[in-house]
Amino acid sequence: MFSKILIANRGEIACRVAATARRMGIKTVAVYSDADANAKHVVACDEAVWIGASAAKESYLRADKIIEVALATGAQAIHPGYGFLSENSEFADACAQAGLVFIGPPASAIRAMGSKSAAKSLMEKAGVPLVPGYHGEDQDADLLQAEADRIAYPVLLKASAGGGGKGMRVVEQASEFKAALASCKREAINSFGDDKVLVEKYLQRPRHIEIQVFADTQGHCVYLFERDCSVQRRHQKVLEEAPAPGMTAERRAAMGKAAVAAAQAVGYVGAGTVEFIANQDGSFYFMEMNTRLQVEHPVTEMITGTDLVEWQLRVAYGEPLPMQQDALRIHGHAIEARIYAENPEKGFLPSIGTLRHLSTPAAVNFELGKSSISGAPAAVRIDSGVRAGDAISPFYDPMIAKLIVWGADRETALLRMAAALDAYQVVGLSSNIAFLRRLVSGDAFSSADLDTGLIERHHASLFPPPQAASTATLALAVAALLRSEQSASNDPWQSSQGWRMNSVLQRTLTFKEEDTNYSVQVSYQTMHQKAGWLLTQNNDDGSTAAIFISLLTADGNDLVLQFGEQTVRGTVVRDGEHFHVFHQGKHTDLHYLDVLAHAGEQEAEGGNLTAPMPGKIVALLVAAGTTVKKGEALVIMEAMKMEHTISAPHDGIVDELLYGIGDQVSEGAHLLHFSIAA
Ligand code: ADP
Numbered sequence: 175m176f177s178k179i180l181i182a183n184r185g186e187i188a189c190r191v192a193a194t195a196r197r198m199g200i201k202t203v204a205v206y207s208d209a210d211a212n213a214k215h216v217v218a219c220d221e222a223v224w225i226g227a228s229a230a231k232e233s234y235l236r237a238d239k240i241i242e243v244a245l246a247t248g249a250q251a252i253h254p255g256y257g258f259l260s261e262n263s264e265f266a267d268a269c270a271q272a273g274l275v276f277i278g279p280p281a282s283a284i285r286a287m288g289s290k291s292a293a294k295s296l297m298e299k300a301g302v303p304l305v306p307g308y309h310g311e312d313q314d315a316d317l318l319q320a321e322a323d324r325i326a327y328p329v330l331l332k333a334s335a336g337g338g339g340k341g342m343r344v345v346e347q348a349s350e351f352k353a354a355l356a357s358c359k360r361e362a363i364n365s366f367g368d369d370k371v372l373v374e375k376y377l378q379r380p381r382h383i384e385i386q387v388f389a390d391t392q393g394h395c396v397y398l399f400e401r402d403c404s405v406q407r408r409h410q411k412v413l414e415e416a417p418a419p420g421m422t423a424e425r426r427a428a429m430g431k432a433a434v435a436a437a438q439a440v441g442y443v444g445a446g447t448v449e450f451i452a453n454q455d456g457s458f459y460f461m462e463m464n465t466r467l468q469v470e471h472p473v474t475e476m477i478t479g480t481d482l483v484e485w486q487l488r489v490a491y492g493e494p495l496p497m498q499q500d501a502l503r504i505h506g507h508a509i510e511a512r513i514y515a516e517n518p519e520k521g522f523l524p525s526i527g528t529l530r531h532l533s534t535p536a537a538v539n540f541e542l543g544k545s546s547i548s549g550a551p552a553a554v555r556i557d558s559g560v561r562a563g564d565a566i567s568p569f570y571d572p573m574i575a576k577l578i579v580w581g582a583d584r585e586t587a588l589l590r591m592a593a594a595l596d597a598y599q600v601v602g603l604s605s606n607i608a609f610l611r612r613l614v615s616g617d618a619f620s621s622a623d624l625d626t627g628l629i630e631r632h633h634a635s636l637f638p639p640p641q642a643a644s645t646a647t648l649a650l651a652v653a654a655l656l657r658s659e660q661s662a663s664n665d666p667w668q669s670s671q672g673w674r675m676n677s678v679l680q681r682t683l684t685f686k687e688e689d690t691n692y693s694v695q696v697s698y699q700t701m702h703q704k705a706g707w708l709l710t711q712n713n714d715d716g717s718t719a720a721i722f723i724s725l726l727t728a729d730g731n732d733l734v735l736q737f738g739e740q741t742v743r744g745t746v747v748r749d750g751e752h753f754h755v756f757h758q759g760k761h762t763d764l765h766y767l768d769v770l771a772h773a774g775e776q777e778a779e780g781g782n783l784t785a786p787m788p789g790k791i792v793a794l795l796v797a798a799g800t801t802v803k804k805g806e807a808l809v810i811m812e813a814m815k816m817e818h819t820i821s822a823p824h825d826g827i828v829d830e831l832l833y834g835i836g837d838q839v840s841e842g843a844h845l846l847h848f849s850i851a852a
Contacts, residue, residue, distance in 0.1 A: 175491055176200055176251050179277070180244040181219065183255030184234060185559030186576060187467075188215035191253045194483035203247045205240055207233035209567045214559050221247055228569045234258045237265045241272045251275035251490055253483075257571070260466040263288065277490040279444045279465045286440040287463040291334040291372045297460045300439035302432050305451060305459040307374035309334075319351050321373050328376040331355060333362035333369075339409030340365050344376050377451055379625040382406065383418050383458065384449040385433035386474045388485055389442045390495045397430035398474050398482075399504055404624040405613065407522055412606075412629070413613065414470035415509040416477045419584060419622035425456050436463055445471070445486050454625070469512070469576065472555060476508035476540075476580040507584040509591050511610045513574045513598065515566040518609035519637065524572040526787045526813070527841055530602035531731075531747040531754070532562035534575070535594040553580040554594050565841075566603060568788060568813055574605060588620055596759030601747050611759060612636050643687055643755075643762050646742045648694055649709055649723045651685055651753040651764045653735055654746035656696070656707070657725060685753070685764035692764070706736065783820060783848055785839045789813025794835060800828045801851075809833075809845050825851040 178201040181188045188204060192215065195202045204219035209228035216222040223243045226233035233239075235258055244252055252269055254260035254277065266281035278284070287293045291309040298304055307329075308321035322329045322345065331354060333341025341362045343354040359369040381404040389395040402418035403411045417426075433448035445467045452458040471482050485496055515525045539553040558575035566572050577594055581587030595611045613619055618632050629636060680697040695710040699722060706724030713719060724736040734743045744757035753764045793810040796802060802822045809820040809831075822828075829847040833839055 176275070176487065178203065178247070178249045179251045179253055179487075180205065180240070180247065180249040181215070181253050181255065182234070182240045182259055183253070183257070184210055184213060184215050184570065186557045186573065187255035187257075187469075187559070189218045189559050190557050191255060191483050192218040194481055194487070197481075198484060198487065200487070203243065203249050205234070205243055207569070209565075209569050212564075214561055214564065223247065228567065230258065230569065237262070237268055241268055241274065244274055245272060249274070251277050251487075253277040253486070254466065256466050256469060261288065261464070275490050277444070277486050279442055279446060283440040283442050283446075284465045287465050289334050289370075290332060290336065290462050291370060293462060294372065294460070296439055297436055300435050302436050302439075302460045303458065305374045305377065305461070307372060309372040313370060315352060315355060318355060318371070318373060319348070322351055323348055325373060325375050330374045330376040331358040331371050332374060333358065333366055334372055335366035335368040335370065336362065337366075339406075341371075342409060377453060379454055379627060380404075381418070381452045381454070381624055382411075382449065382461075382626055383421075383429065383452045384447050384468075385429055386468075386471070386482075387433050387437045387442070387446050387448060388482075388489070388495060389437055389444065389446075390489045391443055391492055392494050394495050394498065395434045395437050395442065396495060396497070396499045396502060397433050398478050398480065398502060400426060400429060401470055401473055402624060403470060404626050405619065405628050406626050407629050409626075411470065411512065412610070413509065413511055413619070414473055415507065415584075415587075416473040417504055417507065419624065422456070425458075429458055432458075432460070436460060444489055445482055470510050472557060472576065472578045473508040473510050476553065476555070476578060477504050477506060478502060479505060506580055506582045507587045508578060508580045509584075509587050509614075510576055510578045511591060511595065511614070512606075513577055513600075513610070514606050515572040515574055515600075515603045516606050517604040518606050522606070524566075524568075525604035526566045526568050526572060527603040528565045529560060529562055529574070529600060530749050531599060532560070532574075532601075533597075533599040533745070534558075535577075535597035540580070554578070554590065555580075574600065584622070588614060592759075599745060599747070599754075599756050599761070601749055601754045608759075608761060609636065612638075640688065642690065643685075643692060643764065644757070645709075645711060645719065645721060646737055646744070647755045647757050647760070647762050648685065648692055648711065648764070649721070649735055649737055649742060650733060650744040650746050650755045650757055651762075651766070652683060652694060652696055652707070652709060653723060653725050653733055654731075654748060654753055654755075655683065655766060657728065657733075658748060684767040686767055687762060687764055691767070704736070783808075783823065783845055785811060785813075785820075785841060785843045785845060786818055787813045788841045789818070789839060791833050791835055791837045791839060791845075792817065794831055796828050796831075798828060798830050802826060802828060811839065811845075820845060822848070824848075827851065 180203040181191050192202045202219040204216050204222040205225045206216050207228045225239045259265040261284055263281040263284040266276040269276040294309040306325055328346050331343040343358040345351050345354045358371055363369040383400050383402050385400050386398040400418045401414050401416045403414045405413040436448045447464045447468050449461040450458040451461050517523050517525050534556055537554050537556050540555045555578040556575050579587050579590040581590050591614050598607050618628050682695050684693045696707045699708045701722050704724045709723050710720040721738045726734040726736055731745045731747050747754040751766045755762045789811045792812045795807050804822055804824050806822045807819045811818050827849050831846045
């Protein structure tokens, strides 16, 4: 076996590969960019070498540099992970020329599958079913239109070189065809440098079902069953599961056979995925083959008890597949949720910043490569490339982690997923955790009524209107605030003198959540000899509600309160003036308005005169000394390829602009001085 490999990737997949290598006694070399100098994957490997600036094309895409590092460190093979150079046939060739093993398929197989059109022609010959469509060389607009008319609308235009959901257009009717073609070709040339397109019948309510295949250099090829990745947003996967709900043994065997035929048609070696699009009646068609390990490979590992990275290493070394088809079995059910730093409410816009607090459910009963997990009641696995304190930067994919659960059946796995999401806490940036939680417990997903339009169709229930913070949530924030105001040495809740702040026995505390203010009166009380507070809240309808609260236990950020006749437990993470309350799976960000301490300043800060993420100033819309109205746009910055407008929080005057056009600013940088109009 190899004694040392280089991992040409970052984040969770680099950590994932390193974990298996360590278990097998193989030394690992990490490569990293400026932005990743302190990244988790750097620490996860035995050695780490800097390869360039933060932008991927200056680091993780530098094939020459990476090969140089592999040779200099004495690595015998390179694992490309997914993304970056993983499906780059020139890189695979260059590795071979340098005498290094590329842990992936032969360059010729990558090339054969690299063009969706060429791959479809090959598959046609191999007898693999295809979506009715046109994938020819001739790109004449009239000919393409004639083909679309023949296939019948709606049709889907796809960039032949496309990937990641980019370069696709649905065309509903003939009259829209030409305009859609032009726009698809523009996006294709911009994103992939190739404007070739293909036309396919656009299937209604399809499912995305893919087959994991594995081949060795001795001519064996097996399939490790299917994954259902139908739940997508913008044609990108959100939830993945294995096996696919409703899959029959016959259909599974037919799809497996087709996938193996697809792999064999291109002389495949290593891990690959054949993606099919399936109708609700089960009929399926080849879409494309991904010639690498996929993001969602853990669900397959969990149901088959395999370690696919170990398989990759063995096959790359020339060993035969560890298991043949007859020995492969499905145990139970696994579901993966991709936890992203993004804002689902704002069109899934990536959110970047620092993970000020990160607390995850405990990983249980899961061990990589352990062949029998069938006896375990449930298992939770977290594949992550970040730790608390790390930043999600604008340079790479904003993934925080993959959360994977296993259960004896789908129902058990679903319950486990819901509980694990409830226990997943992130502070410092927006995440899709609450959205995933609604998704997994929603009717459509829990009843396995799956298709690629699930999220859009259930938009109303997946994006409910914001709900007012509950009294229990406010009580947790109040308890955390009062507790932090006390010195650690005296425990006021238990003290017989009572807990008094500067001898004040009653005060009003105001918290703000988005545009809603919550004011609660707290007054010191004892009840049944327990020190606590009477919390009084004024309701919108003019009524008031009062409840006695007392802190029962506090373990770090985890609090248990007496709450009237009940107990309430939750976690409160304080980040400056923000109290992040996690209660019953809900995360509420309560901004404490300490009116006395911050008269004026607080509000101005709420107006966001700071950079929300690192980026570049692209426009200054006002000059110093300008009087502006609340909401007026002041500065435009560009970050993550999107523009963000910084507007006036109040009527006031822009005193000074602190940056010029073209300046790079870091997250949280103050962009200008502003004074509020008197
Ligand atoms: P990419 O390489 O960009 O991921 P794919 O060809 O794999 O593109 O397609 C991505 C997704 O687009 C699929 O998972 C499916 O949701 C949708 N899709 C692709 N082809 C069709 C089709 N013919 N009809 C309906 N939806 C499709």
